Amino acid sequence: MSTVSGDKQTAVPQFFAGRRWLLPSAVLNELDPDADRAGRRPRRTARDWLVDFSCFVVAVTIGLIGADSLARNPHVSENLAHLDQLIGAVACGAVWLRRRWPLGLAVATVPVGLVSDTAGGACLIALFTLAVHRPFRYVAWLGGINIALIPLYYWMRPDVDLPYLASVVMTVLMVAVVVACGLVVRSKRQLMLSLRDRARRAETEARLRAEQAQRLAREAIAREMHDVLAHRLTLLSVHAGALEFRPDAPQEEVARAAGVIRESAHEALQDLREIIGVLRAGDQDDTGRPQPTLAALDALVAESREAGMKVVLDTRVTDPAVVPASVGRTAYRIAQEGLTNARKHAPGTEVTVSVEGAPGEGLTISVHNPAPDGEVAPVPGSGQGLIGLTERATLAGGRLEHGPEGDGGFGVRAWLPWG
Known part of the structure; x- marks a missing residue:
C-alpha cells in the first residue's frame, strides 16, 4: 500500500496513489516519515488551499453578518463599530495561519471573540482547527472557556433580533457542533494513520515470514544434503582408500573399485538433483523420480x-x-x-x-x-x-x-x- 515518487517511497494508501492532492498536508506528513526531515514543513496541497479558502470565506461571511447586526445595534457607537470591524478583519486574515499555530490562534481568539462581533466566524474556525490538529484535552479547555464566556458576551452585547436565552443556547449549540465536526475529522485522520501502521506491520510480518521460510528451506537443504550425500561420499572414500593402499591389486579389483566409484558419484549427483526437486515440487523431483521409502x-x-x-x-x-x-x-x-x-x-x-x-x-x-x-x-x-x-x-x-x-x-x- 504505497506509491513511489522518484527515488523516494511514500507510504500513501493505495486509494490515494496518484491523488495526493486529496489528502491534507498534515496527513501526508504523517504518512511519509521523511517529510519533516531536517525541519522541513510540509507544503500545502491543492486540498489545503481549497479548505483554507473556504474557511476564510466562512469567517468573512459570518463577520459580515456580525457587522450588519452591529450596525443595527443602537447601543454601539460608530467609532466602536469601526474598531470592531477592524479587529474582525485581522481575525479573518489570521485564519490563514491556523495550520501553523492552531493552539496559539485558538487562545488568541478567546479575548478577541469577547470584544468583537465580526470576529465570531474566525473564532469558530480557530476552534474547529484546534479540534482537528490537537488532542482532546486542549479542545476541552478552550471549548469550555468559550462556552462559559457566551453568557457574559450576550450580557455585554445583547442581540437585537433574539432574546438573551435564545441567543446563548443557539451560540452554545453552534460551538458544540463545530467542535464535534473537528473531532470527527480528527478521528478519520487517526483511522487513516492506524490503517497505515497496520499495513506497515503487515508488510514487516510478511517480510519476516518470507525470511523465515528461506531460512527453513536452507536448513532443509542442509539436512537433505547431509543425509543423502554423506552415504554416497563415504562409499567413494572407502573405495578410493582401497585403491590408494593397494596399488598392486589385481586389474579386476581395480576396475571393480573404479566402477563403484563412478556409480557412486553418479548416484550422488542424482540424489542431489532429487533434493532440489523435492524442495521445489514436493515429494517428486522434476524427472518424476520418487523419494526413497521403506x-x-x-x-x-x-x-x-x-x-x-x-x-x-x-x-x-x-x-x-x-x-x-x-x-x-x-x-x-x-x-x-x-x-x-x-x-x-x-x-x-x-x-x-x-x-x-x-x-x-x-x-x-x-x-x-x-x-x-x-x-x-x-x-x-x-x-x-x-x-x-x-x-x-x-x-x-x-x-x-x-x-x-x-x-x-x-x-x-x-x-x-x-x-
Whole structure:
C-alpha cells in the first residue's frame, strides 16, 4: 500500500496513489516519515488551499453578518463599530495561519471573540482547527472557556433580533457542533494513520515470514544434503582408500573399485538433483523420480554390502509398501545415516538393521554396530547428521535416541507414528 515518487517511497494508501492532492498536508506528513526531515514543513496541497479558502470565506461571511447586526445595534457607537470591524478583519486574515499555530490562534481568539462581533466566524474556525490538529484535552479547555464566556458576551452585547436565552443556547449549540465536526475529522485522520501502521506491520510480518521460510528451506537443504550425500561420499572414500593402499591389486579389483566409484558419484549427483526437486515440487523431483521409502531399504543394504560392509537386515514389516511415504522416507534416512556412521567409525564390524511395526503401533527402526577391533583412524564428522535425524523424527511425531551401548558399540533407535 504505497506509491513511489522518484527515488523516494511514500507510504500513501493505495486509494490515494496518484491523488495526493486529496489528502491534507498534515496527513501526508504523517504518512511519509521523511517529510519533516531536517525541519522541513510540509507544503500545502491543492486540498489545503481549497479548505483554507473556504474557511476564510466562512469567517468573512459570518463577520459580515456580525457587522450588519452591529450596525443595527443602537447601543454601539460608530467609532466602536469601526474598531470592531477592524479587529474582525485581522481575525479573518489570521485564519490563514491556523495550520501553523492552531493552539496559539485558538487562545488568541478567546479575548478577541469577547470584544468583537465580526470576529465570531474566525473564532469558530480557530476552534474547529484546534479540534482537528490537537488532542482532546486542549479542545476541552478552550471549548469550555468559550462556552462559559457566551453568557457574559450576550450580557455585554445583547442581540437585537433574539432574546438573551435564545441567543446563548443557539451560540452554545453552534460551538458544540463545530467542535464535534473537528473531532470527527480528527478521528478519520487517526483511522487513516492506524490503517497505515497496520499495513506497515503487515508488510514487516510478511517480510519476516518470507525470511523465515528461506531460512527453513536452507536448513532443509542442509539436512537433505547431509543425509543423502554423506552415504554416497563415504562409499567413494572407502573405495578410493582401497585403491590408494593397494596399488598392486589385481586389474579386476581395480576396475571393480573404479566402477563403484563412478556409480557412486553418479548416484550422488542424482540424489542431489532429487533434493532440489523435492524442495521445489514436493515429494517428486522434476524427472518424476520418487523419494526413497521403506521398500528401498533392501537396495540400501545391498549397496552397503557391495562396498564391503557386513550388514544384517531384520525386517518384520509384512508389506513395506503400505507404510506411509513420509514415515518410510524418514526410516530410510535413519538407516542410511546409521550405516554411514558405522562405515566411518566402526569399519569391519557387523551392523544390524532392525525394522518392525504395524499400523496403530508405530514403526521402530534400530541400527546397531559393535565396538571396532583395534584403533580406528579419526574420520571428519560434525555430528549434524544425528541432530538432523532427531529433528526429522520429532517433526514426524516420533522420537530418536542414539549413543554408546553396553557392549561398547553404538546404536540408533527411533520410533515413528504409523496411524
